[in-house]
Amino acid sequence: MQLVVARIGRAHGIKGDVTVEVRTDEPELRLGPGAVLLTDPASAGPLTVESGKVHSGRLLLRFEGVRDRNAAEALRNTLLIAEVDPAELPEEEDEYYDHQLVDLDVVLADGTLVGAITEISHLPSQDLFIVERPDGTELMIPFVEQIVTEIDLENQRAVIDPPPGLIDDRAEIASARDAEAEDGADAEKDGSEEDGQA
CATH class of the missing domain: 2.30.30.240 (PRC-barrel domain)
Structure with a gap:
């Protein structure tokens, strides 16, 4: 099974580092040194992670063979894809892929x-x-x-179990449903009053 684990952002510095937008719970496993990743578009890869570090809250990666800013910038917006065994499960009981x-x-x-x-x-x-x-x-x-x-x-x-406002219209749906019920009851009442007058 193939999973998108990151998207390459802009180049950082002049030695080939790139910022990445992480899309996996396990970046140390999927994006660690030595990881070989497929790419979308396919023509950009496969790419092998040479090193990684966190800088100002963002993950920076350097790939084998990418040695300057121009080469790094050419990878911008490329999706990084890992091959994952569908039967593989996270180590922690309450974690999910x-x-x-x-x-x-x-x-x-x-x-x-x-x-x-x-x-x-x-x-x-x-x-x-x-x-x-x-x-x-x-x-x-x-x-x-x-x-x-x-x-x-x-x-x-x-x-x-969403807090109020997260699912915008739960209250609105309920009030609309109540209003419809009231309208129906009023209509029935009007009908019965007319029947009584006849």
């Missing part, structure tokens, strides 16, 4: 469907589920224990 989470249904505790996970965004502060809703809009849900209460791989779903 991106490919285990993508396509899971996101549901509320009562089973209401929110959408499906299309991508995991790895930010410095936390990971986010990018969720596509049934109407095609996107929603970002922080992958934190207080919000994501259960990952059920067997049933292919992630159960969430």
